[in-house]
Amino acid sequence: MNDKKYAQLIIKEALAIQKRENAIIWIKANTENLPFARELARMAYEEGAVEVKVTINDEELSRLNMEFMSEERLEHFGKYNLDEAMDYIEDGVSYISITGGNPDLFKGIDSKRITLRQKASGAVMKPSQKYTMNDINSWTVIGYPTKAWAKIVFPKLSEEEAFEKLKEAIFKTVRLDHEDPVKAWEEHLDTLNKRGEVMNDMNLTSLRYKSDKGTDLTIGLPEGHIWVGAESKDAKGYRFLPNLPTEEIFSAPDARKVDGIVYATKPLNLSGNLVEDFWIKFEGGRAVEVGAAKNEELLRDLIARDENACRLGEVALVSVNSPINSSGLIFYNTLFDENASCHLALGAAYPTCVKGGESMSEEELASLGINDSQIHVDFMIGDESLSIVGIDKDGSEHQIFKDGDFVF
Ligand code: ZN
Ligand code: ZN
Numbered sequence: 001m002n003d004k005k006y007a008q009l010i011i012k013e014a015l016a017i018q019k020r021e022n023a024i025i026w027i028k029a030n031t032e033n034l035p036f037a038r039e040l041a042r043m044a045y046e047e048g049a050v051e052v053k054v055t056i057n058d059e060e061l062s063r064l065n066m067e068f069m070s071e072e073r074l075e076h077f078g079k080y081n082l083d084e085a086m087d088y089i090e091d092g093v094s095y096i097s098i099t100g101g102n103p104d105l106f107k108g109i110d111s112k113r114i115t116l117r118q119k120a121s122g123a124v125m126k127p128s129q130k131y132t133m134n135d136i137n138s139w140t141v142i143g144y145p146t147k148a149w150a151k152i153v154f155p156k157l158s159e160e161e162a163f164e165k166l167k168e169a170i171f172k173t174v175r176l177d178h179e180d181p182v183k184a185w186e187e188h189l190d191t192l193n194k195r196g197e198v199m200n201d202m203n204l205t206s207l208r209y210k211s212d213k214g215t216d217l218t219i220g221l222p223e224g225h226i227w228v229g230a231e232s233k234d235a236k237g238y239r240f241l242p243n244l245p246t247e248e249i250f251s252a253p254d255a256r257k258v259d260g261i262v263y264a265t266k267p268l269n270l271s272g273n274l275v276e277d278f279w280i281k282f283e284g285g286r287a288v289e290v291g292a293a294k295n296e297e298l299l300r301d302l303i304a305r306d307e308n309a310c311r312l313g314e315v316a317l318v319s320v321n322s323p324i325n326s327s328g329l330i331f332y333n334t335l336f337d338e339n340a341s342c343h344l345a346l347g348a349a350y351p352t353c354v355k356g357g358e359s360m361s362e363e364e365l366a367s368l369g370i371n372d373s374q375i376h377v378d379f380m381i382g383d384e385s386l387s388i389v390g391i392d393k394d395g396s397e398h399q400i401f402k403d404g405d406f407v408f
Contacts, residue, residue: 001171005181007039009174013182014140014241015094017047024051026088028097031058032146040096053088059101059148066109066117074113077120085128092236094138102148103332106272114271115301122305122374133376134351134358135232138240143170143335152332173245173324173336192229195317196249198408199227202398204390206257207315212385213263217282219315219344220257222368224355227251232352245324247339250316252353254369256285258312262344266330266337266380270298274332278379285369286310287346303346306374313371314345320384320404334378342382342401347375 017023025044029037034056041052066074106114132139150162157165171177178184209217230246233239261281268275278292278299287303287310290296303310318341324331325340349371351357357365362372388401399407 001168001176003036003039004043005176006171006174007036007043009176009181009185010040010096010140010142010244011043011047013185014142014244015096015138016239017044017049017094020048020094020238022092023047023049024088024091024093025049025053026093026095027052027054028095029054029056030098030101030144030146031056033098033100033144036144037098053093057101059105059146063105063109066106066113071113071116074117075120077117077124079124081121082124082128085125089128089131089137092137094234094240095132095140097139097141098144099141099333099335100143100146100149102146102272103152103269103274104148104272109272111273111295111298111301114273115305118271119305119374126374129348129374130351133348135242136235136358138232138234138238140241140244141335142174142244143331143333145170149333153329169327169329169331170336172327173339175245175323189230192247192249193231195406195408196227196229199249199251199317199390199400202390202392204392204398206391207400208389208391209260209262209381210387210389211263211265211381211383213265213383214261214279215263215381215386217258217260217262219312220254220369221315222252222254222354222370224368225251226353226355228350228353243335243339245336245339247322247324248316248318248343250314250350250353252349252351252357252370253312253315253344254285255308255311255313255349255371256369258282258285262381264379264381265341265383267294267332268299268377268379269332269334270295270302270377273298275299282312285312302375302377305347308371308373309347309375311346311371311373312344313347313349313373313376314343314378316343316345316378317388317401317406318342318382319406320382320386337380338378340382341380342386342388342404343378343380345376345378347371347373347377 145166150166154162276294281289
């Protein structure tokens, strides 16, 4: 297991750049990941990319901005950011986003300042959001360790040891420990596709969740919804894997038909702060009450971000027996934790989760209950006690999950 093999998996399997014509790649990385970003860039060029653009974010500088910038400037997010993104999007750019920053980056900073900034950037960048949400352009989110992140996952180890240990854990989640990782991925994708087919054939109208923690939630599913696996196709017909690792099949809920209470089973990292032990109560699709042992305020701000931030936009099924969950680690990073557990997302739904959704107008999507919002935030609700029952058009019940795992 080494960086080169990992880069190969991303470039040749997740984006399959060797099969693309005139590929333009935009890598979003962290200062600490610079050597790995270079490895990716080199390989992308070797596989035929015509341009690789890299944006480097420095967390210490981001923290300074969040601490010291005037409120007025926090609220001002330059429109050039959108212009630049649209310029590349129109040229068919494919994104590689490397996650793995310090989960505690903004610890102690007034959540109002963070929200102010996110609202400003969300509003400016909104027109570019649909190109990834609708899979018009290819995109993939992958993880790479940073020392600060590694120290949080392995607090007892030295920085260097923690870093190496986290890297090893990440490599295992993406099956780099298999002799032939690409083959392992193709087999895994097959399993996910089959599960998606079973769900699609049942054509359910709702799902009922129950768990020992107290979750008792019913989620309506829209007419024509589709369960999607790990693979996506962009507007040019190129296959890509939006997430590495990925263990989920997911669909869009009917954002008007969610009722009951759901308990989170893992902490949620919201812009550098952890919301812990929380629950959300829904009525008629809206989150009407929330509670959390830590950082409840942030959760409240999140669901008030815009009109539909309080509604659900994703329902995802993940076995508790996934390699990520089996590792026993909490990664404090959504990409990894969401693939360890059944999850839901507050905010925007993927229009690709209903038949013909890519070409529907906003009104058509809304009429099916497909949610739209500035935010899309996953939170984890699966554990060993989770049961999910699906209800079809005739009112017949089908067991989907028992003891945290698929029954098929
Ligand atoms: Zn998901
Ligand atoms: Zn999601």
